[in-house]
Amino acid sequence: MIFFASCSANQNDIVAEEAKQAGSPEIRVSVGGVEFSADMETAYKFCLWTKAATRLLVLVYRAEMTDLDEMFEKASALPWENWLGLETTFSISETVSGCNWIRNSHFAALRLKDAIVERMRAVTDGERPNVNKEDPDVVFHLHVNRDKVSFYIDFGGKQLSRRGYRQHQTTAVLGEFTASAVIQRSPWLKRPGIPLLDPFCGSGTICIEAALDSANIAPGLVNPDRFAFYKLPIHNEELWSKVLNEAEEQRKEPEEKIYGWDIDPKAIEIAKKNASAAGVDKYIEFSVKDFLQVKPEDCPAPKGCIVTDPPYGIRLEATPSSLMRLYQKTGEVFIESFKGWTISVLCGQQELLSFMDLKPNRTNSIINGGIECQIAHYYVFSEEERAEMADKAIKKKEERLSAPLSDGAQMAYNRLVKNLADIKPKMEERGITSYRIYDADMPEYSAAIDFYENQWICLQEYVAPSTIDPADAQRRLQELIYATERAVGIDIEKIFVKQREIQSGDFQYQRKKTGMDSKSYVAHENGHAFIVNFTDYLDTGIFLDHRPARKMIQEKSKDKRFLNLFCYTGTATVYAAAGGALSTVSVDTSSTYLEWAQKNMEINSFRGMNHFFYKDDCRNWLSNSYDKFDLIFCDPPTFSNGTGRDSFDVYRDQDTLIDSCMYHFEKEGELIFSTNNTRFKISEYLEEKYEVKNITDQTIDTDFARHTKIHYCFSITHKNLTVKKEVKTTTKTVKKVIKRS
Secondary structure (H helix, E strand, C coil), rough: EEECCCCCCCCHHHHHHHHHHHHHEEEECCEEEEEEEEEHCCCCHHHHHCEEEEEEEEEEEEEEECCCCHHHHHHHHHCHHHHHCCCHHHHHEEECCCCCCCCCCCCCCHHHHHHHHHHHHHCCCCCCEEECCCCEEEEEEHHHHHEEEEEEECCCCCCCCCCCCCCCCCCCCCCHHHHHHHHHCCHHHHHCCEEEEEEECCCCHHHHHHHHHHHHCCCCHHHHHHHHHHCCCCCHHHHHHHHHHHHHHHHCCCCCCCEEEEECCHHHHHHHHHHHHCCCHHHHEEEEEHHHHHHHHHCCCCCCCEEECCCCCCCCCCHHHHHHHHHHHHHHHHHCCCCEEEEEECCCCCHHHHCCCCCCCCCEEEEECCEEEEEEEEEECCHHHHHHHHHHHHHHHHHHCCCCCCHHHHHHHHHHHHHHHHHHHHHHHHCCCCCCEEEECCEEEEEEEEECCCCEEEEEEEEECCCCHHHHHHHHHHHHHHHHHHHHCCCHHHHEEEEEEEHHHHHHHHCCCCCCCCCCCEEEECEEEEEEEECCCCCCCHHHHHHHHHHHHHCCCCCCCEECCCCCHHHHHHHHHHHCCCEEEECCCCCHHHHHHHHHHHCCCCCCCCEEEEECCCHHHHHHHCCEEEEEECCCEEEEEECCCCCEECCCCCHHHHHHHHEEEEEEEEEEEEEECCCCCHHHHHHHHEEEEHHHHHHHCCHHCHHHHHEEEEEEHHHHHHHHHHHHHHHHHHHHHCCCC
């Protein structure tokens, strides 16, 4: 027979190996699972031993078809009576993809049901079995991929991926097959005899799956009565008993110790009950323990493996700031207390992993409950290993720093030292810790260099013209890196390099393949905290040149309704909220940046019903919204042509964009309009219609004063408001004069 084992994304290789171990002679990996040939004994073994498959189907019929009528005719001719009796209830599930003749997948399943019923009536003098959608005896499955149609019967049943031991559970649930996949991706199974620890064990699923592995207990033995094949006519009870007995004989006493910790006593009680139901409670030591308070003396062994699924906030009510602190502290505990251990961490928010200050050896992608997650694998070096590595790094750095700089690198070094001597004291005096120290000051070295928190460098190389030899451009970049390391005095590992070039469409919102590990940090500015990322995107998450404009927004926001268009990561929104804005609205077309903006707001303790975030094209949002505001910040891109929306050119479209913004004012509203288009000029139409003030000089700080065309900034108000202000002021003055008289 031909079987199909479905599985979660990126687990096909695990399922294929399980089919091989069960005895299948022919295996084919496909999208969504693994197809393999098997006799009944092999199929029984697969059901009993699989840890990763979510469903096992046996093929009844497969053919290419062109419409629903043809499908009905072919299905009506099949001997469904071989699988159904009149007392047998059934239901039908379906998956349809890429088929242009099926508009409604449920209707297609209904047509298959009608065909089965017609066949049964034809062979039973008009009688038919009943449909039971809730608890059927037999489940048929319709699978359509383009014109290829397959009819299956569910052999394993919907409980295939559920072992049956999880009688209780905590709020955040990790599926058994997912927990098993994390264990199999970890190094633990390849290091026999070493202990396993889950410090955030919750209901104990990872520990229980590890114990089943360690004791060589087939997952199906936990509850062998749960499989669907019991109700199929092809079931062979004698053969099944033989397979069960063989599996029982393969149990063994595990060598490895397994530990489960959790801060919640209720979770530990649940984990103990589940382990008892799985029959592995004697192999696991559960303890109530706050992992963030763990000391080196609490480490259960000199060497071991941590496999864990810490909270990552998608299903739990946790703020970004608390999660960041959790992962930061977790990383510190790993480093201080688990030297010599391997660590595998499952996480649904990749940026959280960067706060652990550990470099992964490798990563795996996995789906957990519909959430795309990463399993990051680390090794914590022992003191001896760390000392040896540090010694090598020091020697390598000494060799590098003792080597003379090239003439070009020396020239770049001299310029950087001069810039730092001029800029750094002024920044330190004002408490500014992130600022620009170089911006293509010399034509030979075309790059922008930003110094973040006095500890990281982001070096953004401007793309070289096609006339420049690539090898020459690479040499100059390396010279600039060496010059920066010496001038600034930080390790070269903290210099993040990326090439800056014009981006268009949705590409500007996507992660970049920089060849560097993903890292997120926290930068501070005027008492506010912002998440920055030096590796994954075109920009870091904060435009340093907008520092004065943000400060201006904070000063103007008291009791104002604030709108941030093209909001990016919401830095201006944070300033507005800090200034006492009544409400804030942030709009951007990128869900990535909107999520980033919300995290920035939350780590600054701004959350609640008066802060709104909208994923939309800003022009579309302005057209469809009737909300009124008192202060708007609009910083559009120079050009954009994303998928599904009209192209945008800031010079060409300034009139309609600014008109749309001004419509959303009432009373004394002000638009702060900024653009980094170096050739930008306000149109005559706008100057005639509105009160336009060029405030660029007020928004260029010391570190950008050498290149004043970094951006243009304008304050725009309705002209009649200015007149009203003047009339009001004059009236007040006259009244005061009369009163004094």
